[in-house]
Structure formats: C-alpha cells, structure tokens
Amino acid sequence: MTVFAGGVLDGEGAVRPAVDNGPVVAASVSPGSYSVVLSVATWQHSPNPAIASPMRRICAAKVQILPDAVDIWRPARMSKNDDHPVPLGVPVDSGTASFFDFSARQWLGGLQRNDNHWAHALDCMRRDLYARFEDPNLTASVVMFECGMGDGVYDLSLGLTKDGRIAEIVLDLELLSHSLGPL
Template sequence: MLEANHENFRTVLERRGAYAKSLPDHVWFPRFFDESTIDGVAIETVEVGRLPVPSGRIVLADPFYFTAEFTQPLRRRVPPGDYPVVVAFADLHTWGRRVAYARLQFSSAQIVSWELAENTDASELNVFIGVDSGMVCFADLDAAHILSRALKEFELNRPDGNYYDDVLARDIPADANWGEHRPDSGSPLSVILTSSGLGDGVYFAYWGLDENGVPAELVVDFQLFDKNGSVCRSN
C-alpha cells in the first residue's frame, strides 16, 4: 500500500482518472458489500439509515449544490418507499478509513447488469456527480427541494454563517463519515450524507438491474478501487 504523501497522491489521481475514462467497464460492485477483505484491503459495511422516497424520484449530489439548476433528479424512478443506505468502508492504512461505495437498495434481487445513472439535466452534467465539499447526498426530490430552500434561507438570514458548521455538523458524527439530516423539522423527510472517498472530484452512480431490467440498487462509486485492486496499491 502506498504511503499517503503528495507524490503518491499524484499516482492515485492518475489511477482514478484512468479508471473513470474506462467506464462503464468497471469493477463488480456487489462483492464490496458481501466480502470482508478484497485485494488485501479490509472492507466494512454499515447501514447508515433508511431514506424515505415518497415521490419515487431520487437526487444525488453534493449537498451544497442542491440550489444549483443542474442538480436534477435521476431519470429512472423507483416505487415510493423507505430504502436502506449502506456504505462500504475501506481501510487504506495511512490514507485512512474511507467510503469506497454507497448503496441505496430497493430489493434483494440478483444484479445481472449495470447502467450509468443519468439525471434529467439537459447538459453534459447529467452523467456525473460533481463534489466540492467532500460529501455526497441521497435525497428524495421533495427533500431536495426542502434542503435547497433551507440553504437559501440560511444564506439570506445568516450571511456570515456556515451551514456545515452551524447546522450539518450536528448530524454528522466526527468519526462516522456519514449522517442523516432533516432540513426542516416540520417535515418527516430527511437526506442521507456520506463522505466521498478521498474527497472532492467527479463521481458516477450506477443502477444495478435485475433480470427484468428493474433497478434493485443504486451505487455511487468513489473510485478507490479499479480492476487491479485499490488505487492506493504499491504497484
């Protein structure tokens, strides 16, 4: 395993870039939720909460981009329900305990294929998740609108404040790398946040489809592994 330093970080970024360009020829995601050690890296899965999706429409984004016009719901819809969010942590030694994947699961059906998740934005921004705060958020479309409104109201009423420090930090334990946030105490809707691998970047999400082409899960890939193992490997 590479030691975490500036020189090795360049190698990791190069591997992440090469991996991203090879998509959708990606690693097989389910093994990271079923196995405890992969390519010599310890993996731990944690159910971090259940996401209410009453509208059947899902938004995936950096939570601080929820006010941006390009933050739109995914094209595919799912049956309204309450679904578990599970994160797969990788112990990358000096790189730390990092979130490698985050999964929203709709059923236990066997996955037979993967499809790149696109949102409804009309531009080329509809196929990736841009991250600038080190976090990604799962939200129902209605919850996304509530969070967007909360962010705008906070900025208007507290221009010298910081929504993360003053609000979100209460819902994200310092040692957990994830949290469940209810942007409006008067609404039962919440959003689930998780840290994004090694931090900021451009990430992709995939629908795991069953034999009938129905989504069984939605996985966000934080590019910590490629087909050769961890991107922090020493060779």
C-alpha cells in the same frame, strides 16, 4: 432514507448546486424507505500523517431499492432525447455527496444556509462517516457522506433485475482505483 415523492437524487452534499442548478435525478422509484449502504476501506496505519489511524474512507455508496439480485449494471443516464442519453456524473465541490428525495430540494437549500446545521452535518460525517436528516414534517430525507477522493465527478450506476427493475443505485467514489496504499 425515506422517499416520499417517488425519486432519488444524488448530488453534492453541499446542496446549493442541486437547489440552484437542478438536481441530478438518479432514478424514479416508488415512495418508501430504502437502506443506504456505505462501503468503507480502513487503513490500520494512516499513510497521511495529518489523518489519525485507523484511517477510514468511503469507497462507494448504494441505495438498496429491491432485495432482488442485480442482473446487469448500466450507467445512470439523463436525457431529454432518448436517442442521445448523457451518462450521469455526480459533480462534487465540497468533498461530500448525498442521496435524497427530490421533494427535499427546498428544505435542503434552507438547511444549507444555516451554518449550525452544516457544522452539525460535518461533525456527524467526521464521527460516523455519514449524516442523516429528516425534516420535522416528515416530507424530506437526506443521507450525506464524505467522498473517498474528495472533489471530482463520480460515476453513478443502476443495478437492474432480470426484468429491468432498478434494484440498486450505486455511486462509485473511486477510492480503490486511486488507493493511498494497501488495505
């Protein structure tokens, strides 16, 4: 994903909550291109007859900010008062989540109102487990993906280097802690 304005957001893939209610700012980072890594579990034989084998589900999603090793993990927090930070949970009500540059809010809101775009995004996620979009003016970027356990509130963590810089932003989609069966 490409960050143009210096911040990474995490929110529901159906972006309306982020546009209407203010997005969840995961971290302030320098503008640049960052890899998004999806951890995928595969069941060779689907335990759910409605889902074809092999069944693949995303366990976690990560934005790799720095190549440096993570020294410590801490919950992402948001607060107007540093004495009382509130842990961030990413609420999901569409079965999808996303990482995107905060400059993408308005552009993503417009895309969500386009039924053809949403249908295309869902097709991409069914086929590839993710959908990636950049606006034509190259001022916004988003990576959307299905959540392993569907709707809920998922923990967001920051991996920090020894000197306190953000190396990774990780969204735990809780699949392994609620596994449908042996991997």
